[in-house]
Amino acid sequence: MKLPRFFSSTACDMAIDLGTVNTVIHVRDRGIVLNEPSVIAIETRDGIRKVKVVGNEAKLMMGKTPSGIQAIRPLRDGVIADIDVAEQMIKHFMDKALDGHSRFGRRHEVVICVPTGSTMVERRALRDAASNAGAYKVQLIEEPMAAAIGAGLPVTEPRGAMVVDIGGGTTEVAVLSLRGIAYSSSARVGGDRLDDAIASHIRRTHNLMIGEATSERVKCELGAATPPDGEGRRMIVKGRDLVNGRPAEMTISEAEIVDALSEPVGQIKMAVMTALEQTAPELSADIIEEGITLTGGGALLQRLDEALSDTTGLPVTVAEKPLICVAMGAGRALEDRAYDGVLTVS
Numbered sequence: 001m002k003l004p005r006f007f008s009s010t011a012c013d014m015a016i017d018l019g020t021v022n023t024v025i026h027v028r029d030r031g032i033v034l035n036e037p038s039v040i041a042i043e044t045r046d047g048i049r050k051v052k053v054v055g056n057e058a059k060l061m062m063g064k065t066p067s068g069i070q071a072i073r074p075l076r077d078g079v080i081a082d083i084d085v086a087e088q089m090i091k092h093f094m095d096k097a098l099d100g101h102s103r104f105g106r107r108h109e110v111v112i113c114v115p116t117g118s119t120m121v122e123r124r125a126l127r128d129a130a131s132n133a134g135a136y137k138v139q140l141i142e143e144p145m146a147a148a149i150g151a152g153l154p155v156t157e158p159r160g161a162m163v164v165d166i167g168g169g170t171t172e173v174a175v176l177s178l179r180g181i182a183y184s185s186s187a188r189v190g191g192d193r194l195d196d197a198i199a200s201h202i203r204r205t206h207n208l209m210i211g212e213a214t215s216e217r218v219k220c221e222l223g224a225a226t227p228p229d230g231e232g233r234r235m236i237v238k239g240r241d242l243v244n245g246r247p248a249e250m251t252i253s254e255a256e257i258v259d260a261l262s263e264p265v266g267q268i269k270m271a272v273m274t275a276l277e278q279t280a281p282e283l284s285a286d287i288i289e290e291g292i293t294l295t296g297g298g299a300l301l302q303r304l305d306e307a308l309s310d311t312t313g314l315p316v317t318v319a320e321k322p323l324i325c326v327a328m329g330a331g332r333a334l335e336d337r338a339y340d341g342v343l344t345v346s
């Protein structure tokens, strides 16, 4: 007799991409069910800390919280900076992702994506956080492997494929072949660095102090990896005048922002060049044919693919859904036996 779906022992298994900036969750048979900022707002009253809101609502509070409430990003540079808070955030997101689908208290299996450069201690912290949040079995997958599977690269074949995953905190560069990672490196440069570069440029050149959310908006609207023709697009930014302390606004141009981003963009190029230099010749030969695939939100920076193609002399493609690629790949690795062997417990 075929059991109804809610009796199936696997239907709530989930893959979590706990990112520095966004958390994305894929649930077996349901696909991507959650994609929210990795932000949690904590209220402290009479010395007792309580979660107020998490995700989208918490992000709206960033930089605007009254005293007694803190909007926190528990991950920095791709690793957990505040374990207690991260655990509460994971628990909240896991509950939300299940959203009544976990009937009769059934236990679920979880796979978590980890940056290749993370230490054993950091990996244990992530596993413990998921176990404490209710997972009965926790496995890990290296982020670039998940990104490559999500981007549809041939990771199970004896063919080298290069993936560059540019997240909020880190840029992971990896060459994959035969279900394994032949080369990987993790550079602590990503979207957050680009935001910082924009904020410090505007502070230095225009004496205008802007918040994190504003600099991210400027990056998404005007940011690019190569200069435009002339001044390019323009937008108004608002913040606090550092000279007179008053609210102020000014117009900035794409050309100016491209200039401000040149250093972190240069670091991303450098990470890719170093990877190419250290890749075994047979795999390099494959990469000449396959090219480089970009994933992660940073891949959406305008003309980054062109800039990397100019630097490396190779074809560069942005994955179809760069922001959810890692979670999709991790989910596929959990579901599809073709990827047996890419999940680990440590």
Ligand SMILES: Nc1ncnc2c1ncn2[C@@H]1O[C@H](COP(=O)(O)OP(=O)(O)OP(=O)(O)O)[C@@H](O)[C@H]1O
Residues within 6 Å of the ligand: 017, 018, 019, 020, 021, 022, 023, 077, 078, 166, 167, 168, 169, 170, 171, 190, 191, 192, 216, 219, 220, 223, 295, 296, 297, 298, 299, 300, 301, 302, 322, 323
């Ligand atoms: N259109 C865009 N242009 C440039 N950057 C963008 C764009 N859209 C999103 N981003 C950036 O992508 C980053 C988030 O990407 P992603 O969700 O892949 O990172 P993450 O998984 O949270 O980080 P990590 O993998 O480092 O832990 C943010 O810095 C965000 O500002």
